[in-house]
Amino acid sequence: MLKSLLIVDDSPVARMIIKKCLPAEHGLQIYEAGNGQEGVEQYRTHNPDLTLMDLTMPIMNGFEAVEHIRGLDPEAVIIVSTADIQEKVIQRVKDLGALYTMKKPPSKKSLTEALERGAEAFAQVQK
Numbered sequence: 721m722l723k724s725l726l727i728v729d730d731s732p733v734a735r736m737i738i739k740k741c742l743p744a745e746h747g748l749q750i751y752e753a754g755n756g757q758e759g760v761e762q763y764r765t766h767n768p769d770l771t772l773m774d775l776t777m778p779i780m781n782g783f784e785a786v787e788h789i790r791g792l793d794p795e796a797v798i799i800v801s802t803a804d805i806q807e808k809v810i811q812r813v814k815d816l817g818a819l820y821t822m823k824k825p826p827s828k829k830s831l832t833e834a835l836e837r838g839a840e841a842f843a844q845v846q847k
C-alpha cells in the first residue's frame with residue numbers, strides 16, 4: 721500500500737484538482753511542490769512512495785526533476801502528468817525512468833489507475 725504522495729505542479733489549481741480526484745479515504749500523506757527544484761527537495765526530505773510530476777514548470781522542469789530524483793533514488797516511482805502527450809515526450813519521460821505518462825487534466829479514473837500502478841511498482845522495489 722502507498723503511504724505517501726508527492727504532487728509536483730506549478731499550478732495550485734492543478735494540484736487541487738489532483739487532490740480532489742483522489743479516491744475517498746485514500747489515507748495518503750500528501751506533500752506538494754510548486755516546481756521541479758522544490759520537488760527534488762521535497763523528495764529528498766520526505767522520500768514519498770509515489771510522485772506525480774508535471775512537466776512544464778519554472779526554475780526546474782519535470783524532465784530535469786525526474787532525472788534528479790531518479791539520480792537520488794533509482795527506484796523512485798514517478799508518474800508524469802502532462803497535457804503534452806506526444807510520443808517523443810512519452811518516450812523521453814520513460815527513458816528518464818518515469819513509470820508512465822498520464823494525460824492532464826486528471827480524472828478520478830486516471831488517478832485511481834495511477835495509485836494502483838504506482839502501488840504495484842512500489843511493491844516491486846520494496847525490500
Ligand SMILES: [Mg+2]
Nearest residue numbers: 730774776777
Ligand atoms: Mg505546469
